[in-house]
Amino acid sequence: MQNSPVQKIDSFDRKIIQATQSGLPIVSRPYDAIATEVGLNPDEVKTRFTKMLETGVIRRIGVIPNHYVIGYSSNGMSVWDIKDELIDEIGEQVGALDYVTHCYQRPRHLPDWPYNFFAMVHGKSRDEVETKVREIAAIIDNAANSHDILYSTKILKKTGLRLGNIEGKKCSD
Amino acid sequence: MTVYPKLETIDRQIINLLQGGFPICDEPYKEVASWLSISEEHLMARINAMLKNHAVSRFGPLFNSERLGGAVTLAAMAVPDHEFEQVTSVVNAHHQIAHNYARNHKLNMWFVISTENPEQINEVIKSIEAKTGLEVINVPKQKEFFIGLKLEV
Numbered sequence: 001m002q003n004s005p006v007q008k009i010d011s012f013d014r015k016i017i018q019a020t021q022s023g024l025p026i027v028s029r030p031y032d033a034i035a036t037e038v039g040l041n042p043d044e045v046k047t048r049f050t051k052m053l054e055t056g057v058i059r060r061i062g063v064i065p066n067h068y069v070i071g072y073s074s075n076g077m078s079v080w081d082i083k084d085e086l087i088d089e090i091g092e093q094v095g096a097l098d099y100v101t102h103c104y105q106r107p108r109h110l111p112d113w114p115y116n117f118f119a120m121v122h123g124k125s126r127d128e129v130e131t132k133v134r135e136i137a138a139i140i141d142n143a144a145n146s147h148d149i150l151y152s153t154k155i156l157k158k159t160g161l162r163l164g165n166i167e168g169k170k171c172s173d
Numbered sequence: 174m175t176v177y178p179k180l181e182t183i184d185r186q187i188i189n190l191l192q193g194g195f196p197i198c199d200e201p202y203k204e205v206a207s208w209l210s211i212s213e214e215h216l217m218a219r220i221n222a223m224l225k226n227h228a229v230s231r232f233g234p235l236f237n238s239e240r241l242g243g244a245v246t247l248a249a250m251a252v253p254d255h256e257f258e259q260v261t262s263v264v265n266a267h268h269q270i271a272h273n274y275a276r277n278h279k280l281n282m283w284f285v286i287s288t289e290n291p292e293q294i295n296e297v298i299k300s301i302e303a304k305t306g307l308e309v310i311n312v313p314k315q316k317e318f319f320i321g322l323k324l325e326v
Contacts, residue, residue, distance in 0.1 A: 058235065107312055150280075
């Protein structure tokens, strides 16, 4: 489970975040470029990046692929009404599956929304998603009263994190 | 039907290799390029190209805003078909909306609200409800279960 506390960051961390939230500079020495921008030396910037990775302020550094372009065109949000007392055990098992990319307990909103457990499944087709959801159903067995799969039919908006209104500097400019 | 760009083999290798683990060192592109046996310039050119053709939506650090004191929630609305475009504009105009997806359910619009502090979540919800006259169903996460993200291409 990844439910840990708020980390203290200082004004330099904040500047680093603002400088990189729209992307890492694509230049030979990107951490030097960030250092120049925020007014620190490059070693200090690298140390802070390492620290933010360790504390989970940064989840990871890399590419965020567009699922549609890389062929994972079916993005199924499987939603389940799980008996509350079983949700921790089920969550550990379902979250561990390699095709489940997000896995959360969320509140029901009766009567419209009876589901309290969300497992996002990516697949190359709806058939593939449905096969995987059947595998999840087998794990969940009789701990769920009902379930459904919501497919995304269109991306209406997708952006990275924004801290306040200050846009990060575009890296490749 | 949207036509998506074809990925070159090297692009697939970059995506598979770099969903995390980009090095923190003086010349990280040179380092990654050596893993792929290509030049640093070639790697940088392919990352730029994939950003431009949207094969990659972002390249860089992925921040966990909740560890920074920020708040995130998932919310949904049941939007009548004839209002869908207009409601999309209203919702997306809030800069706190990070993602928004149309989904095949009575609750047909699902979006992530990301704010600098927890109080602002309700302000955004109230604003959307006031401007659209529709109810926003808020389903904040109560618990996140561990996942190991890696999509092979």
